[in-house]
Amino acid sequence: MTPRLTGEGDIVRKIEKIFAGEQSSFLRVGMGDDAALCRAGRGQETVLTCDWFLEGMHFLRDKHPPDAVGWKCLARAASDIAAMGGAPRCFLLSLALPANCTGKWLIGFLLGLRRAARRLGCRLAGGDTTRWKEILINVTVIGELSAARAVLRSGAHAGDLLYVSGTLGEAEMGLRQLRRERGLGHVPKACIRKYLYPEPRLALGQWLALNRLASAMMDLSDGLSSDLPRLCSQSGVGARLEAARLPRIPRIDREDGLKLALHGGDDYELLFAVRPKNAPKIASKFRGLALTRIGEITREKKVLLEEGGKSSPLASYGWDPFRNCLGAPGCGELRR
């Protein structure tokens, strides 16, 4: 049995041991001091983001292996760096734990976190640890990108074409399977994997930014119907989505696939706008990842869904933490 740790110092030493030797030219001073020191390369900007990952709200202790909690808390924060076109470099981990999670759970969590950190090229730079009734996680990721190449949410113009990476709704489908909801039918393994171990689209984001191919970009964390209006609002535009074009899960009920694609959260795919002149440079795949044109940006500040020749306003049924909760009873399909 893995012994539980009894003081903050023990936990910090365990973290330091598992992440030992994590240094880089970007991160000059990491754990063990009052603060971390880092330096962006010449001509680079620093990009910063933070994300909550809370037990019962964003994950369930009995459904999510500790390894997946470690992976996902970093991957989802790094997805915001991808959405700007940046490369993650280091992260701060704020961890609050019940005493009974300081043994085996903590080890599993740290190993999953280290796997994600290595995969994403992102070093642990420090953090804060405390005790709490539930597991509370907050991750800050610090990245780099070439100065003036960041892709903001605010750059979309009427006439730009809207693209999305990957397949939409897979993570939500994976969550359903994890909750063993009834009448699911066949759920592809890829859905569960995507829900537990999302892969932020870093290479795609960096390629779009470096080549100035996207006029606006964001990552899809709360669902297309909640996130697209945010991009439109920041750009002062609207959008028209074509239902038939949405990249949905194959071989499931058509209507359900559309709902999942529109409202399902946690996909961490990239949504981006492209000027028509740049559209020929966007192939249908980027390093094996599907890129799909799903609609266009409009002058009229509405988000419309076109389906079967009819156009109607798209309601935001994605994730809102003030309305939804993963662990709450009655919070079912699509967390609406």
Next chain:
Amino acid sequence: MTPRLTGEGDIVRKIEKIFAGEQSSFLRVGMGDDAALCRAGRGQETVLTCDWFLEGMHFLRDKHPPDAVGWKCLARAASDIAAMGGAPRCFLLSLALPANCTGKWLIGFLLGLRRAARRLGCRLAGGDTTRWKEILINVTVIGELSAARAVLRSGAHAGDLLYVSGTLGEAEMGLRQLRRERGLGHVPKACIRKYLYPEPRLALGQWLALNRLASAMMDLSDGLSSDLPRLCSQSGVGARLEAARLPRIPRIDREDGLKLALHGGDDYELLFAVRPKNAPKIASKFRGLALTRIGEITREKKVLLEEGGKSSPLASYGWDPFRNCLGAPGCGELRR
């Protein structure tokens, strides 16, 4: 009555409104995008830290005005930047709130936070908001300092003199007063103010770093008896404290004053080591703030307290979140 906000978007808009116009040459893109963009000046390094501030663990909703919660969550994180010798530039706010705190409480909190942000020269750069049963706060502060001037915990040598700023134990005394503990006698107003509205010692830290006067430095958040061993451990040294020299609260019981100075938390004063040749440059005051020599660094890796001609090992009775809790019953004096 201030109406409660019902969705994440409303809360983000409220925060954006209160912090509108917060930009700087350091912070290029702030709130409203996937991530923030910033750039350190030429020849500057970036310094990073994060801190939990949790209801019931670090503050009590019925004892701490929302304004003080806002002030303190930023001030204590900025204190880590002071401890490296840096200047805070911007911060990320992660906030989780019960629905009944999204009205008046939120406004009070944001106004206190804004006051601290302006005082510390630190802009809101972004964050994450979600719902929770209690108030959970995590603050990441990003600062700047001249390259290679950071003062680490690891630079102390045997023979260095140990200094501390301000008076020790005041914040702990302020907490006692706030909890209306019995038999307190007279508690100076300054103690309550220091507990609720700590002032990170930014100017002092920057002066020491820029002039290379401190060989090692840290801020005192958990209490001298817990924090000094950390500095010693990082430097591979020990220390000898002189009880009679500790800057303690005047006009209270002598023994109690010593306990408070040794173990009281939340003071956010700076503890620093100075080579003997630099000692003449350390005056007894820096811009009105007392600087006191309290002992020296030793080769022997022990922390000793000298009192009345006797020397004994100093036990760490400061704050440890895995052993203490502000809100827990039976967690009394000095949170031992």
